[in-house]
Amino acid sequence: MPTITIDQEKCSADGLCMAECPFLLLTPREDGVPQLVKGAENMCVNCGHCMAVCPAGAISVGGADSADFPRTDAGLAVTIPQAMQLFRGRRSVRVFRKDPVSRADIETLIDMTRWAPTARNLQPVHWMVAEQPHVNRLAELVIEWMRRNGTLPEIVEAFENGRDMIHRNAPCLLIAHAHEASLSPQVDCAIALASVEVACQPMGLGACWAGFFMRAAKFYQPINEYLKLPEGHHVYGALMLGTPAHRLRRIPPRAAASVTWR
Ligand SMILES: Cc1cc2nc3c(=O)[nH]c(=O)nc-3n(C[C@H](O)[C@H](O)[C@H](O)COP(=O)(O)O)c2cc1C
Ligand code: SF4
Numbered sequence: 437m438p439t440i441t442i443d444q445e446k447c448s449a450d451g452l453c454m455a456e457c458p459f460l461l462l463t464p465r466e467d468g469v470p471q472l473v474k475g476a477e478n479m480c481v482n483c484g485h486c487m488a489v490c491p492a493g494a495i496s497v498g499g500a501d502s503a504d505f506p507r508t509d510a511g512l513a514v515t516i517p518q519a520m521q522l523f524r525g526r527r528s529v530r531v532f533r534k535d536p537v538s539r540a541d542i543e544t545l546i547d548m549t550r551w552a553p554t555a556r557n558l559q560p561v562h563w564m565v566a567e568q569p570h571v572n573r574l575a576e577l578v579i580e581w582m583r584r585n586g587t588l589p590e591i592v593e594a595f596e597n598g599r600d601m602i603h604r605n606a607p608c609l610l611i612a613h614a615h616e617a618s619l620s621p622q623v624d625c626a627i628a629l630a631s632v633e634v635a636c637q638p639m640g641l642g643a644c645w646a647g648f649f650m651r652a653a654k655f656y657q658p659i660n661e662y663l664k665l666p667e668g669h670h671v672y673g674a675l676m677l678g679t680p681a682h683r684l685r686r687i688p689p690r691a692a693a694s695v696t697w698r
Pocket of ligand 1: 458481483551552553554555556557620623624627
């Protein structure tokens with residue numbers, strides 16, 4: 437419940453904060469200067485839009501000063517062809533070099549996801565970064581779960597023969613977890629992971645969703661005992677991460693987008 441203050445001296449009554457607030461928490465007084473609607477501070481999600489849009493820096497939420505916010509840099513804007521290549525060039529990487537991923541790169545990627553959208557700006561995503569030998573140990577636990585259930589015996593057999601189709605011997609497994617009581621933990625974690633998968637490419641890294649692990653973590657308690665997540669937290673997604681062993685040179689076709697216009 438952040439405190440929202442409006443500096444009457446600085447405010448030019450341009451109405452921008454009122455137009456941008458997602459919950460219409462600011463309305464104009466007679467002189468056009470914004471005032472808070474009743475209960476505004478209870479409804480505010482601290483998204484920062486009002487502060488980000490105000491050229492005069494007249495509004496403060498939670499005591500923050502927008503002069504401290506970094507400015508967006510027009511010179512760093514990506515072109516449409518660059519954006520197309522980034523998204524179309526993303527591939528599920530399953531053959532990794534053995535070298536570990538630098539912790540600095542992982543920290544940069546995780547830091548970037550702090551700006552991914554989350555339902556009601558709750559920012560519920562937590563990370564566990566598993567490196568080797570934990571990645572392989574977690575793959576063994578997934579195989580143990582499959583063996584008990586009798587599921588996918590061919591994958592179990594391949595694993596026994598030295599072919600890890602669970603985590604592909606990736607040097608790193610990025611696990612996104614959140615409290616089950618959050619509003620939309622599954623979607624919030626998926627968005628954060630999808631952002632990592634796209635953004636890791638310029639670092640020379642590649643990723644693949646760890647679907648078998650995600651499913652096993654849902655049902656197999658020994659995996660959760662191994663992870664020791666905080667009380668009430670669940671795994672909502674995971675990515676294998678590493679340096680691709682091969683360069684995937686071409687962009688394979690995909691089905692045409694199915695779109696209905698109304
Ligand atoms: C799963 C999900 C549901 C959301 N639903 C709404 C919505 O119904 N209405 C809305 O205005 N914003 C919605 N948002 C946007 C969030 O409120 C927004 O991401 C958050 O306030 C942070 O602001 P930002 O995206 O500008 O950084 C949603 C975001 C997510 C991830
Ligand atoms: S921080 Fe977001 S929700 Fe809160 S008053 Fe500003 S624009 Fe509205």
